[in-house]
Amino acid sequence: MFPLVLLLSWADAHYYGHAHGHGPYYNPHSGGGSDNGGSSGYAYNGCQTVPVPRNIRVFAIPDGFLYVAANASAGTPDSGFLVDLLNAIKQQSGIPYTLTSRPDLKFGNVNPDGTWDGTLIGALINDEADLIGADLTINAEREAVVDFLVPLATYSLQILYNAQKGLNNGVQYLIRDDADLTFLKISKNSTLQAIYRNILAGMPDSIVQSDTEGARKVLSGNFAYLTDSPFPQLAAAQTGGLLGVQPGTLGNFLISLPVQQGSLLREKLNIVLLELAENRFLPALFSKYGLVQFSTTN
Known part of the structure; x- marks a missing residue:
């Protein structure tokens, strides 16, 4: 996908409630988190919170643009918009990541049998990945089983x-x-x-x-x-x-990166993305890849 308009700002931070771990569909009856971002064992959308991983497992489908997978025979490393973004997140958060190329997976719609197997969304549900490195569209079906970060575009x-x-x-x-x-x-x-x-x-x-x-x-x-x-x-x-x-x-439509449902990684990465937007890294990154038109709010 080709995002057009950058949406992140600190005004979004208030809407997404990053200071208290509230999501865009926050249920006030589900409990609350601690102010320091640690888990207090509360239920989130019916499930327990997932702690922030020490190493972020990222799955992505190589598309030759947003993500170009490493080529061992040619001696080229992973590259593209996604890799630049993940490196910036690592530098800002201090959390390393492992990027795995998964061209065998689909983006993510529920199967006729009710499972999400064979999809990027399924990798989150089955605890195979912590973050999906794809510009996934936010829709109700996906939002019911994973958590999305603040919309990128x-x-x-x-x-x-x-x-x-x-x-x-x-x-x-x-x-x-x-x-x-x-x-x-x-x-x-x-x-x-x-x-x-x-x-x-x-x-x-x-x-x-x-x-x-x-x-x-x-x-x-x-x-x-x-x-x-x-x-x-x-x-x-x-x-x-x-x-x-x-x-x-x-x-x-809005597009965003998803994490496991109830993951405290969501709160941490939301803050990182908002900081990267404020320090103008994200606008520069979008421009580098020809994704030029930006909009910020106050």
Whole structure:
């Protein structure tokens, strides 16, 4: 995904209640934490608190942009936006991390049997990871089983189409992110419902693994790809008019990094992220990777 607008500020800190460990959906009847950030054994969303780990286990799916996995044969280390962010978090918090590449996992939607196995979200639930290094969309289904850090950014869902074909009745829609597919599924909008049915009927070929794959497929025939801004605009510009972007947006969403539900790591990392926003590290990092437009509040 390509985040557009940086959302962090100390005003957000009050909303997210970092001083007392309260989450965005804080339940005042669930108990409280100690002011020093230590665990007092209270229940959080129905589960016990998880202590801050001495080493943060991070799982991520390499995408060639936000996270480029190390290549032993080429002698190249892990790199990308995520690695720069994790290094800054380590320096600010003093907590080391271990980053594990998991290209075998999906982002995270619940399976038909009710489990989250085979997903990044499932890795948190099953205590395989402490933090997910992916720009996951915040939705109710995920929020019910994990905790999200303060939102890093927002994005708009748009349609990239073959300019030679247009958005005709025979077009096959493509999608990558599970959360975007869930958004279409639960939408009351008849157009979005029709797009959802179109994608469902085209499975598994209607599911792509990356923005690059989605754009290539659109160029190859009568396809349209639902993805996050500003990738559609960038792809259209780079193909000299062979790709077009449908005006408007299908929806706007928040993205964030998730941790285990009830984890005290959430409070600690929220403070770190807010500090990195205030000292202008995050704006500089976003700009370095072409994620340029920022907004702060007072």
